[in-house]
């Protein structure tokens with residue numbers, strides 16, 4: 001029972017799961033290729049994230065990812081940029097198994113993401129959706145932030161501490177008894193981050209962490225992201241956020257990685273930026 005809660009509810013995928021049950025990893029896609037049976041689910045000595053030959057086709061036939069290869073070392077902070085529809089969100093949703101590859105593999109640490117590892121993967125990878133309302137569903141901030149650790153089996157005696165630490169990390173200490181849906185967007189985004197920090201993940205994945213925030217909210221998010229010790233992968237259209245937080249940038253367009261390198265190099269390449277609908281910070 002707890003497992004269902006963790007794998008379905010806590011990943012807070014309501015919208016995705018309910019809107020697109022076939023992409024949610026609960027059923028086999030008719031066209032899905034079998035994954036090398038026998039090569040086992042765990043491999044040793046891995047990068048924090050290792051993606052090989054990742055293709056993903058939505059059920060309507062659209063191929064959103066067309067062969068992504070990406071290796072991210074532990075502790076790296078990597079931005080994913082690219083025009084609307086490039087495949088950024090689709091890529092990020094593979095990191096905790098919301099989408100399953102049509103072809104290729106996604107590995108987090110030593111675990112290849114698939115049904116047999118999903119519980120472990122979701123304990124390791126905290127995914128923060130663009131819209132905090134996809135992540136927050138409890139009557140109080142405390143309950144939302146306590147949800148993950150509770151359902152991961154963390155001892156009750158430790159829950160309070162976990163919640164306090166996560167809320168302090170995002171500057172939301174004191175908001176425990178507030179109702180998330182009555183808070184501002186910036187506050188809800190911070191609490192949404194706390195709901196995954198409380199699970200002590202090794203990897204944090206953000207879909208547009210600064211979208212919709214006012215300048216102060218943006219600066220606060222930048223400070224929070226910079227302070228995170230975890231491996232961080234985030235999609236964004238905010239080039240100043242990229243410059244301020246992420247030493248490495250990946251440009252995606254048309255379901256392919258078209259550039260991958262130091263952010264200062266990528267952000268100075270006007271031709272590249274223009275070719276992919278981006279602009280200098």
Ligand SMILES: Nc1ncnc2c1ncn2[C@@H]1O[C@H](COP(=O)(O)OP(=O)(O)OP(=O)(O)O)[C@@H](O)[C@H]1O
Pocket residue numbers: 020058059060062064082083084085086087088089090091
């Ligand atoms: N549920 C879906 N069913 C079918 N196609 C989809 C679905 N979600 C996204 N797509 C398509 O997949 C492609 C990649 O979309 P995705 O949301 O990953 O882009 P993105 O880079 O995150 O864009 P944005 O900057 O607008 O957030 C687009 O062509 C999009 O129309």
Ligand SMILES: [Mg+2]
Pocket residue numbers: 088089090207235
């Ligand atoms: Mg997106």
